[in-house]
Amino acid sequence: MNLLEFLTPSAEVCRRTGPHDKIVYSSRVRLARNLPEVPFPGHGKKADRVRVYDQLLPAIQSVPAMGGALGESLERLTPSDKQLLVERHLISREHAAKGAGSGFVLNREESLCVMVNEEDHLRMQALRPGLQLREAWEAIDAFDTALQERVQFAFSPQYGYLTACPTNLGTGIRVSAMLHLPGLVLSEQVSQIIQAVNKLGLAVRGLYGEGTEALGNIFQVSNQMTLGESENEIVERINKVLQQVIEHEENARAMLLEKKARVVFNHVGRAFGILSHAHTISSKETMNLLSLLRLGVDLGILPPAARPAVDELLLLTQPAHLQALFTKGEKLTAEERDSTRADVLRERLRSMDRPAHAGFGARTPPGPDPVP
Numbered sequence: 507m508n509l510l511e512f513l514t515p516s517a518e519v520c521r522r523t524g525p526h527d528k529i530v531y532s533s534r535v536r537l538a539r540n541l542p543e544v545p546f547p548g549h550g551k552k553a554d555r556v557r558v559y560d561q562l563l564p565a566i567q568s569v570p571a572m573g574g575a576l577g578e579s580l581e582r583l584t585p586s587d588k589q590l591l592v593e594r595h596l597i598s599r600e601h602a603a604k605g606a607g608s609g610f611v612l613n614r615e616e617s618l619c620v621m622v623n624e625e626d627h628l629r630m631q632a633l634r635p636g637l638q639l640r641e642a643w644e645a646i647d648a649f650d651t652a653l654q655e656r657v658q659f660a661f662s663p664q665y666g667y668l669t670a671c672p673t674n675l676g677t678g679i680r681v682s683a684m685l686h687l688p689g690l691v692l693s694e695q696v697s698q699i700i701q702a703v704n705k706l707g708l709a710v711r712g713l714y715g716e717g718t719e720a721l722g723n724i725f726q727v728s729n730q731m732t733l734g735e736s737e738n739e740i741v742e743r744i745n746k747v748l749q750q751v752i753e754h755e756e757n758a759r760a761m762l763l764e765k766k767a768r769v770v771f772n773h774v775g776r777a778f779g780i781l782s783h784a785h786t787i788s789s790k791e792t793m794n795l796l797s798l799l800r801l802g803v804d805l806g807i808l809p810p811a812a813r814p815a816v817d818e819l820l821l822l823t824q825p826a827h828l829q830a831l832f833t834k835g836e837k838l839t840a841e842e843r844d845s846t847r848a849d850v851l852r853e854r855l856r857s858m859d860r861p862a863h864a865g866f867g868a869r870t871p872p873g874p875d876p877v878p
Contacts, residue, residue: 509587510830512576513594514616520817524636528804529752531684531724532595535642535741536631537650538669538678542660546670547608547623555607555623562628565656566611566620571649575618579609589826595633595684597621618649625670626678628653637748639681643741666733676733681744684713685751688723688801689758692773696725699754703727706747713793722793722820727751763805774802775861782855786844792823792851807861819854823847 524530540546541561545554559579567577580588580601588602597610601624608623621629630653632646660668666676674680690696700710711726712719727748729740762770777798781787799816802808808816821827829838832846 509583509590512612513590516818516821516827516831517814519594519616520814520821522635524634524638526752527636529686529755530637530748531635531686533634533636533638533642533683534595534631534681535639535646536629536680536682537646538626538667538674538680539628539630539650539653540626540660540668540670542658544627546625547627548625548670552607558627559607559609559622562622562657563609563611565653566622568656569649569652571618571645571652572611572613575611575613577609577611579606581605581608586826586829590830593821593824593826598624598629600624601629618645626674637683637745637752639683639741639745639748643681643737647737673730674732676731677735677737677740679732679737679740680728681741682726682728683744683748685725685727685748685755686723686797686800687725687751687755688797689755689762691723692770693758693762695754695758699751700725703747703751707731708744708747719790721790722797724793724797759801759805770801770805771807771861773798774805774807778802778808778855778861781851782858784848784851786841787848787851788844789823789825789847792847793820796820796823802861809859812858815854815858819851822854823850 524533541558544550544558547555547558550558563577566572567575588597591597591610591612592599592602594616596612596616596619598621601608601610601621604623608621610622611620613619617633619631619633621631630646630649632642632649634642634645662668667674667678669675669678687696687699690699703710707730709726709728709730711728713721713724713726727744729744732740735743777795781792781795781799796816796819799808799812800820803810803813803816822831825843828843828847828850829836832850838846
């Protein structure tokens with residue numbers, strides 16, 4: 507199976523738009539569910555997991571929302587295929603480490619994905635571009651309802667849906683958004699915001715979730731507890747917090763332009779220079795520099811037309827995408843990946859307009875530094 511033939515082309519993925527998408531990459535609502543009287547995946551034997559997978563796969567694929575979906579066992583995927591799915595945030599890093607008895611079902615639009623036998627028997631998630639938590643919740647709620655007509659879930663009248671981890675007990679819902687916060691990072695306010703969000707009972711994690719780094723100034727914000735509130739209450743609470751974070755990021759960007767315009771232009775200009783001229787560059791450095799180009803587009807330092815190209819490079823230059831798309835299946839060493847990544851960046855940025863002071867709009871460009 508060629509996974510890339512099923513997945514949406516990266517250019518099309520990066521043309522998707524949504525509310526507040528300058529700051530909010532995507533919204534996700536995930537539900538954890540388990541079958542009754544069957545050990546959780548982490549406690550069951552291989553035979554238990556295989557039996558659960560064989561039972562759940564046809565049930566999931568029979569839901570109308572999964573028409574034309576891809577359903578596959580993880581043991582049939584290569585490590586590169588699994589990493590592709592992780593880089594698109596369709597499965598978790600933990601799920602990618604699984605084998606026999608674990609799998610996934612993904613719809614054509616990549617807006618619905620179900621992980622089978624991750625930490626729970628089912629991890630169902632709906633994804634939307636921009637800030638669309640309510641829309642994602644409605645989509646996964648409808649899918650959950652349809653699946654419950656086909657499968658019985660483990661449920662307690664006292665505790666709600668039973669899950670492998672106590673923090674998911676109750677509704678089993680995890681509501682999250684991926685945020686691009688370079689303004690708060692550059693103005694050194696992001697730590698304060700993270701502390702404030704944590705005090706509100708939300709978690710702030712890195713690009714790939716718990717225990718990962720916020721590469722490219724991208725942070726995930728999600729609820730920590732799922733018991734004691736309804737799903738709608740959790741969605742609305744997180745939506746309000748995210749609106750506040752968005753406002754803080756917008757204010758931070760405005761302040762940087764007002765008080766440190768030359769510094770901002772310097773960051774964007776240096777990032778463009780390195781990315782368009784490097785001959786070897788790591789994934790981490792690439793993401794951090796592309797984040798600055800994305801900020802440059804949002805602030806008018808780079809033209810609006812550059813936005814999809816920058817977003818696509820954020821995806822294409824990650825290891826599995828890089829290897830799948832530009833090396834004809836050959837396995838590269840880390841050094842070869844860094845060289846190939848630099849080649850792709852130079853080629854893609856060659857036709858992009860350079861950062862321009864005129865991008866500050868009506869603002870008068872900063873004058874030359876005084877001669878000592």
